[in-house]
Structure formats: structure tokens, C-alpha cells
Amino acid sequence: MKFSESLIKTRREKVKEADSINADLLIRGSYIDQLASGVYTYLPLGLKTIEKISSVIRDEINKIQGQEILMPVLQPKENWQKTGRWETEDNLYKFTSYYSKTDLVLGPTHEEVVVPLAKKFIFSYKDLPKYLYQIQNKFRDEKRAKGGLLRGREFIMKDLYSFHSSKEDLDDYYEKASNAYKNIFNKVGIGSKTYKTFASGGSFSKYSHEFQTESDSGEDLIYLCKKCKVAVNKEIINEQSTCPECGNPKLTEIKAIEVGNIFKLMSKFSAPFGLTYRDRLGEDKPILMGCYGIGLGRLMGAIVEVSHDKDGLIWPIEIAPFKVHLINMGDNREVLTETKRLYEKLMKKKIEVIWDDRSESNGVKLTDADLIGIPIRLIISNKTLESKAIELKERARDNSEMIQYDNILTRIKEIVDVK
């Protein structure tokens, strides 16, 4: 991608409508655009980032046998009445079709769709277990949208639902899902700051779990055991005031962003729809369920909150929209020729690169590169030409290195693979 052809117009000044670091930096860097409060467009840079995050999530959920489907946004009132949530659930966008006069909900979650669906495909113990997930838009009529991508009115979620014949099977899968979540948060670069956090399990289970990422921008308070790296959330700290894993009574209060949650639903949603299976003896038994959510936009926002500096974004390499930000300093013929050669070499090797080919000053180009936050910056200038080298600087480090032409691909691969 050439910068001159891209949809990038960076902004220097703080964004007035931004209520958070992530919204400010993502809007200034042309990753997202705000259409209305809590409602954002993903621009090419932002969509590439979301797709990288999707791909990490898909890989891990597919590894634990998740089957991807795509459920609708429009959901009928009747399904929500069956679970009792038509009246009790806050933040539902409800409306009536002008033509068909039917009452509809914009889905904030999909138990009311996936359970009746499962009823058409699961009959016997032979059909179990099943794991269905989707990556899809969800909606919440928030009183106050805030925190940029952290709490929107329209947002992209991965929601996985599991169906089991026994509590043991649900428990096993719950652990698998928990491990998949750890892998996901490691891969997107926030593993070391993200803690499995014990939360209320509702009326059926002792605990559910949240995955909470330490950040001053977080709106949650959690209580961390620094030894076990697990935490307890505010909701249950009174009943569970020691570390649930080692009994450590010294828990540290920190602010955090909830980036995922896993929950044993048991028969809470299968019962109202009569979702049962026939066991080996021919008896009808209740199906037990788990649900497992990750907000992709929120995750992207959280990554920005924990990975930036005063100059801009600092993307973890796995989810950066490009791996390399290539800059020609000055535009005399030799510099341009060498930059173009390198650009084409990178493209050929399928290394994702954006080339700032604009006739802007070096200062503008460097400032924009810092703001946009691509992990590896390569510079070609008269100075580098003299030593037949390329200047390489990682966004997350202070020092730059001079790399000989022939070694540049090897060095890039080292950086990409290590992370």
C-alpha cells in the first residue's frame, strides 16, 4: 500500500469528540471514524487490525472444535419472552416493523437464537458435544457510550456457545476454552497484563470468569494475587477475599478492562426452549451449555490503552495492519529507486508494507509513522545509501540499527517470528 493512495489523513491535535486514549489515537491515526456516540466506522487500517484479531481468535476457537456460523442481528420478541429477558434485560434496542407489525430486538447476545437453532440439530447423545460460534455485530442501547471502542452501542463480538450431555463434559470444555482465551490474549500482545478473574457464577455455578487487562483506563476494579496471576472481581470480593487458587490473603486492587468472559450457563437457556437430548437408554435429558465471549473492538481498544506512548500507537506485531512502514527521506532519484526496489521486494515476499511515498518533510513522515504505530520502520536516505544500508527502527524500541541490503529480509523475519 502506498500512503499517497491510502485513506490516511492523520491529525496532530487531540480529537474533540474522543473520550479516551484509544478513541483519540485511533481517530487521529485514521483507524476509525465516529459516526455517532458509540458508533464507529472501521477505516482500512482499523479493519485490517480487526481482521488480524479475528484471525487469531478464529484459529484458537477452531482448535477447540468451534464451528463458525453467522446468526442474524434481527431477533423476534417471542424468543426473548421465552427466556424472560424481553422485560428484564436493560439496553435492548426494541422496535416494531412498520409493515409486518412484528416486534424485534437487535441482538446484544445470541442465546435466544442459538438455542432454538440447536434444537433443530441436536437430538441424541450422538449429536453431542457441539460448539457453535460467530464473529458478528451486536447492539446495546447504552445510557452513555464511553471509552471509545471499550463501550460502544454497536460492536463486533466473537460469541461461542457449547452444548454438553454432562457437567463433566462442560467442565472439561470450559477449561479448554479458558486456555484458548489465554492463547488469544498472549498472541494479541496483552497476555502478561491480562488476568483470569473469578466472577459470580449466577444461580447455577459457583464462579464464572472474566479476563481482565490491567489499565488505568479500565472501568472495573479487580483484586489480583500477584503470585498466581489470577484475580477476583469487585462483585465477589466480599465473599471471596483470598486468592481462590492459593488462598493468599494479600490481593492488590487494580483497574482493569474486561476483554473476555466465560460462563457456565448450565440449563438456564436450554430449559426455556426445551432443548434436551436422548441418552443411551432412550431417556430425555437436559442439555448443559457454556458461553464464551470476546469483544473484538473492545479488545482492539484495550490493546491501544496498554500499548501506546505520547507519540502514538504501538501495535503488537501479530495484529498490526502492516508489519513494515517504509519511508524515503527526500526524493532524489537514487533514494526513490532504492526505496521502490525495497518496496517491491517486500511485496514479493508477502511482507505487509506501507510506503510513505508522499512529498512531505521528513519530520511529518516520522511523526505520522510514530502515530500510526507500525512495528518495524525502514528508512532509506542519502545517508543510508552511502553505506549501502537501511535504517531499521522498531516502534517499541528507542534505538535504530543499520542493516545491509542483503540482510534486511532476514532481520525482519527475526523480528516477526520472535514476537
Next chain:
Amino acid sequence: MKFSESLIKTRREKVKEADSINADLLIRGSYIDQLASGVYTYLPLGLKTIEKISSVIRDEINKIQGQEILMPVLQPKENWQKTGRWETEDNLYKFTSYYSKTDLVLGPTHEEVVVPLAKKFIFSYKDLPKYLYQIQNKFRDEKRAKGGLLRGREFIMKDLYSFHSSKEDLDDYYEKASNAYKNIFNKVGIGSKTYKTFASGGSFSKYSHEFQTESDSGEDLIYLCKKCKVAVNKEIINEQSTCPECGNPKLTEIKAIEVGNIFKLMSKFSAPFGLTYRDRLGEDKPILMGCYGIGLGRLMGAIVEVSHDKDGLIWPIEIAPFKVHLINMGDNREVLTETKRLYEKLMKKKIEVIWDDRSESNGVKLTDADLIGIPIRLIISNKTLESKAIELKERARDNSEMIQYDNILTRIKEIVDVK
């Protein structure tokens, strides 16, 4: 994918709620599930198909410099008032947020979002042309949803918007988009039945164009010049009663499904938002636009309407959810061993395969394979073992072939590449 682990439960009997061939076959084959009238879930087979179609469309739109973004479903009333469509547009889902009291529209199209967005990124002639597209859910409050995926209330669209500094530039791009559309319809297997069709251009242009696929299930009538393979739609047949390309007065009336359309919007939407650019002389000039739509679900439905037989679906190879449907007939140890060996070989070679590993009768397995419509069927049985061969049958052909073990990959590749 093993059939036993999949979310496939085929149905033999006609689907009561299905109002069309595509809905009937896609529901019976476990590609889609109907949640409400005109509202469908894409099951794993259906989602894979949609993703294949997406990928064909993305490739072609990226080739004509389209940049992918993702705009919101929720759109503010104010934007629709600006274009005058709040009052005039039928089939809008409109509602009021309970909390913020703002009036919202569920987007049936995105001019009202993309134009104000472009205003933040296009200022000068240097920023033009630009081409923005998305693949995203859209909504229409249809009086009567019908035709299965052909006319839904919630549906997936690719919508591309182009921005130009001159009529010449718009005209050039319009031709490029038209060619990209031809490539798309060829690749998804309906090229020979899909005709560029002249339609009304509204108040600004002489013509717009639809891409119409000949089908008895079509709700449109078009008038085809069999020589030029272009058509005229019903709306303009009175003023344009001869072939617009060769003047041929003999046009044949046929039924067709509109699978895409391209339209020169000129300044219809840029004007109300004041979307202009500064030209080389420093003067502000209006930006001219084109828009280019393809409904992915409708396209999938149209493909089914033109490519099926009494036994089920017949997928074109490019968009089939799997390339190979592998069947073991009987389950004695040798047959199972050889089938498993072949399954793993195909997986290793990244040939997408579904293995019907169920303990069902041969008849059931063959009937299901016909219904699901995967292009290449491979059978291993006692009979094939004897001759150290595999029986290969293409879904679209009547005869089967016996292929020696060592030649099977080559034969599959021939079939996949030819198509």
C-alpha cells in the same frame, strides 16, 4: 471435516416454510436456517459458501483499487434528512433509542454514511479518485420477504462507492467496475446466464446497469438481445425498445434475478453534504460519485436457482463449501483404512474435503451427497479396493470414473483448475 462432527442434518421432505427452490434446498442441505420471515442464519456449510463468494468479490474489487472499510448498521436520522430520504425511502427500519432518544435507521445502503466520511478524507484533487467498499449486513423492512435468500429483511451486501473529480474519470471507472462484475459472475459460475442490463439512470445519467441472471424464479422481466448478450429492463423497454449496442429490434423477454447493479450517482449525494474538492486552480468543485452493489446472499440464492437438479444442489467449484465429498461404502476395516488414508492425504494437500464417516446406508450417504451438492464425489468400497482404485463422480455429470490411487490428486486438480 467429518460428517459425524458437522452441523449437518439433511431433510428428505420439502421444507414447509420455504417459499422458493433456494430456500428449500439450502434449508434441507443444512446451509441456512430460517429464524423469521426473510431472516436467516448461515450454518457452517452456508457460511463457507458465503465466504467463498466474498473472496471472489474482494479479489476483483481490490483489483480495481477498492479499499475495504466497515461502516455501522446504526445510522442517525439527521443524515437521512439531509438527503431527503428519511421521508421518501420505503422499507426503512426506523426507531428511537430508549436512552438517548435519538432516532435511528438500520442501514439499507450507505450513501448517508460514506459521503460524510469522505468529506473528512477528501479535500483536494490530489485525494481523488477514491474507491471505498464494504461487505456488511443491510436491512429492509420488506412488506413481504420472499424467494428465500433472494429478498430478505436482513442480508449481506458488497457496496462500493467511487469518488471522482470529473465525469470522464467516473465513466472510466464505471467501465472497470462493469468488467469486474463480469469477472465475478463468471467466477461464481453464472457468467453465461448473467446479462448486463440497461436500466434507468435517474435524473442525472441516461442509463444505469443491472446484472440480471436468467431464471424462471426471477421476479424481473428483461428483454435480451441474443446477439450482444445485453438486455434492457422493464422500466425502460418503452423508451429503449431495441438493443442499445447493435440496434437489434428483436429482443426476447425472459425472467431474471437481479444479482448486481452499478449506478452513476453524479452529485446526487455529494451535493447535500457539500462534498467538494479543490482543483489545481484552487477552486471548489463538486465530487462525482458512482455506486456498485452486489447482494451476497441473493447471489448465493440465484446460483442455487440456476444450478440444481431434482436431487439437490450443484455448486460451481469456485464457491463450493468443500471441493470433495468422500464416502466410505460399508465399514469393514480395509475400506475404513483406505478411506482414512485418502482423507488425510487430501487434508495434507489442503484440498477441502468432507468425509461422510457415518454408519449410514450407502443409499442415505449418496442421497445426502446429491442434496449437498459438493462438486467431486469420491467413493471407496470393497469393489474399488479390488481394483486399487477410487470411484470419482462429478456432481454435475452423470458418469463416474475409476481412478488409480496414484492419480487421484492429479485428476482432482484437473477438475478444480479447469473450472
